[in-house]
Amino acid sequence: MRPIPLRRLLPALIASSALVAAGCGSGGGSSSGAGGSEAPGGAKAGQGRQGGELTDLWASDVDHLDPGQAYYQSSINIERAVNRALYSFSPKDGTNAIPDLADGQPEISQDSKTITVHLRKGVRYAPPVNREVKAQDVKYAIERSFTTNVTGPYAGVYFAEVEGAPAKPVAISALKPFSGLQTPDDYTLVIKLTKPVAQRVAAALVMPITVPVPEDYARKFDAKSPTDYDQYTAFSGPYMVVNDPKTGEVTGHQQQQKIELVRNPNWVKSTDYRPAFLDKIHIQEGNTDQVVAARRTLSGDGLICCDSGQPPTTILRQALTRNKNQLGQTPGGGTRWVAMNTKIKPFDNLNLRKAVIAGFNRNELRRTRGGKIVGPIAQGYIPPGLPGFDESGGLEGFTDLDWMQNPDGDPALAKKYFDAAGKDGVPVSNGRYAGSQKLLMITTNAQPGLKTAQVAASEFERLGFKLDVRKVPQDVLYTKFCGVPKAEVAICPNVGWQKDFYDAQAMLQPTFDGNAILPSNNSNWSQLDDKKINDGIAAATTLGGAERDKAFADINRQIVEQAPAIPFIWDDQFQLEASNVQAVTNPYDGIWDLAFTSLK
């Protein structure tokens, strides 16, 4: 289970200039891509043996097959194989999108209010639709996302400025064509915006919201509320989920059990950059016991795993010592921390928070996730690889902030800060907290997060805190507790944030900006509301280049100075493959790319 909340997979929004610069990557054989992602076996992405069947072991299911609704990492993973958005990311480069359904880079007008995208010719839907993909299909795909029948997760967030888009989702019966989406011919889509934000909208064309949806076929399914299109999805990618060739009913997806992918018979290789080596891909779900799934993968044939991130530590140990070439390791681009609610006593006291961090054994926290091999101890909130990381002191962090210096915990220093807190009126005694109220701590019920929480709880108790620990499922943790300020949770030990895109703002703003505190689905778990930080973020947003990196490094420092949380790891992501599999990770999201994976 990913401890990162609602996985946001929005890369390269800010780096949109890079997007324009990226070369066209069609015909996946080319190995000249920038920063090529190396498969564990040493082979480059794009090379492999044609044919064969692969089984992918998952713990859970996709949230939706309907590209308009797809949101979580696992759904995006499947969409990449069965559908084609206008732009997408090849495993060779996770930061710069390349044209997929589009034929060339988006053309952006001088006033930054119009985007013109040309579509490839010859891309055809799988049965039963069979016909060629047209620009009108993309138009409908975007429009339907604004209905209550679909409620696309990306619609309002990134496409609100499209001319004619409703401010709130409407019923599909009340949906009017958007004046801002025009299709002068079957292969041209013109997007008109009400504000000059074309760069950003163009960057967001990688989202599955731009996967074509044939209105003539889909309309009757969308008429239902919620839409039935999940069960009748039309596919445009190299693969398709097994369906009834007459009605289009998706028969190859059984919830929490399996998804069966086969080749899309109408896919034309010359129109796509994906090599699509495999003939069939079985997604086998319900492998909630990751130890079993991982072990099966290491010793098996034609298997890969695991959808939910890091394999259990016992497997990691085995894989790193014995099956090193069966392990895919990519930087996670995220930070994990134990959040202290700065709105709740006694964590409203800065010295006390510093005392906690100074006394905490962060090394032990990290060890619950597999120790140093999994990643360095986090010294701040901008993870390695993101702009602003080097400006924040790199792996060393801010060396002058003494409470961050000893990851094993420093009792003497903790005592110093406890005493300071005591002077502020916080009950302390003998280098420990001495208050008697029980602090509410909400933990996940799944490993390895549970272990992290257990260690965190025992560290807090060692420092004198009394806790009321409640174990809940991960979804509930966010939707009912840590993400809801009203729930008044004092400690959330299982939170963290992963890059939305390659920019520090996306790391720091949702998590520590006081203006970003929401009544529900809140991700500023510490509820840090520091005017200096809030203003700093607002000011830095408009900056660019080195100035921007420096500004966010400063904000990062101010956050660490406020000691709102105990950051403990910048972890890598691990994926496993059987010895006869040549799997390729897509650095965009750190998991295996099915359309590039092959058998040896």
Place this chain on the structure above:
Amino acid sequence: MSIGAANLLRGGDGPAEIEPTDAAEARIAARSPLELFLRRLRRDKVAMTALVFIVALVLVAILAPLIVKLVGAPGPQTRDPSTLDDFGIPVSGRGGGAFASGHPFGTDDIGRDVFSRTLYGARVSLEVAFIATTASVVVGVVLGMVAGYFRGWVDTLLSRIMDVQLAFPVLILAIGLGAACSLGNGCFGGLLKPGKAVVILVIALAQWPYMARIIRGQTLSLREKEFIEAARSIGASDRRIIFREILPNLIAPIIVYSTVLIPTNILFEAALSFLGVGVQEPTPSWGAMISEATDVFDVAWWFMLFPGLALLFTVLAFNLVGDGLQDALNPRGKK
């Protein structure tokens, strides 16, 4: 026959509770004075051994802190990071690792002592089982006697309720209730806080009908006996007859079935904890320990083994005593 044996989590993976129809009547017929019953029981060496084990276990649970100290093991919440390797996995090895001095049963996945956690786990198990059993017995006995004594619509209503419950996948219901009440501020508008109380309530709710059925059957046949007739003819009130005349005659079966319910409830609590809807962190519970061990049991077998064995022996001891009690009560069933 032994209904006790039917431990089980109806609705789950355990066999159904077995309804002792014919035997129940036979038992009444063979009812013997308490003295005779005790003498027979004392002769049952196996049951007596098991009884001694249970008494010892209760003592261990009560004196857990003392014993842990005597053995020299750390407390149940103390972590000993030196027993974990770089990956955070408990390691076994000569003169170090999980079995380093002071850890007779090794350490768990975050370095806590399995021995002391297993001892403390007995507390939760016994506490929950005893209280839940008492609750379901009290409710079951009262309602069973009422149904059996008054018959008529009261009986019909209660019997139908029991029928409905029989048709319920009870484990799913229990997990549902447990999950609903363990999440957040509890259920019923925050009246029921997450923790032991929820587990006890869920178990009692699931178990009372069995007791009620048994007691109802016994009451039905008792109320036709001459001494009840006699009491009624001298003008005794219903309440007096129920509590003074009938109840004393039910003591033996109540004890027997309580003994049978306890191990069932121990397993019930462990199963709920195993599924993550039992007692809350960081209270050690055998079921939760086994659940936590599933990720590392191939390399750290001890973490799974000891709580499981503790569970096995405890339940076995109660079952043996229950068997002994039944045999003593109903010697015809023996040989």
Place this chain on the structure above:
Amino acid sequence: MLAYILRRLLWSVFLLLVVSFLVFLIFYLLPSADPAKIRAGRVQDPDVIAAITRQLHLDRPWYEQYLFYLKDLVLHFDFGRSYLTNTSVRSEIFGRLPATISLALGAAVIWLLVGLPIGVVSAVKRGTLWDRLAMGGALVAISAPVYWLGLVSIFIFSSDFGLIPIFDTNGNYTDIWNDPGQWLSSLVLPWLVLATSFAAIYARFMRSNLVEVLDEDYIRTARAKGLRERRVIFRHGVRSAITPIVTIFGLDLGILFGGAILTESVFNIPGIGRAAFSAIQKADMPIIQGTVLIGAMGIILLNLLVDVLYAFLDPRVRY
């Protein structure tokens, strides 16, 4: 006879109604998360949540919601759709039935084949060392929690790391029509583990029944007539001792058809029990209702079947 079956059928339908009503009530009163918020996913816009609330009829009073549910159920055998994924609950559950039934039936065959003979032998050789060992062993088997037994058996027999690596314990379950060999190999150990405590119970039950029956007058008569002991035991004793076991068997099987949560979790079998458990954790009400109802249907139907069967088997039963 027909009237009896009809009466029982009506009662079963009534029971199902009551069960569905209770489940609805319980999970309506004790929700662990707001379904509309779950459904809304990333779009936590109050208007969107309100719209979803209306779509799912969550703004109606609970009894109206129940009637909506009931209407679909009775008219279309439609259990509704998952709050989280919008998939049909019916197809979700029916897709999982093969796994659950495979597990239950296989285990049932084993426990009958193992449990009953042990019970018979123990009853006949009452008081002997064999009897004591068998009954003692049975008690141990009853006392072991099934999930722990599962883990221990994996530790011992797993083909990957086991001490005696002979069973595939990697959760390779596949439906029998896909690959019968893999189906079998993935289920052998779960069958054995699940059957253990049942076999023990059935052995004990068989033994005590048979012991009682063998004390009956007609058995003495049969013996006095000079019938061979084997014939007495099997033709007369076992035959009547087994009748009450049919009842229990029906109940047990019915319950297992509703999903064996613990065994399914330990062995990674994608059955109904697992679906129910994960749905409960995510407050996915329609799935919970569906699984509980299917479970109840299993219990009630098999009970009905057993009662009818009983009427044929035992002429003393009046209907």
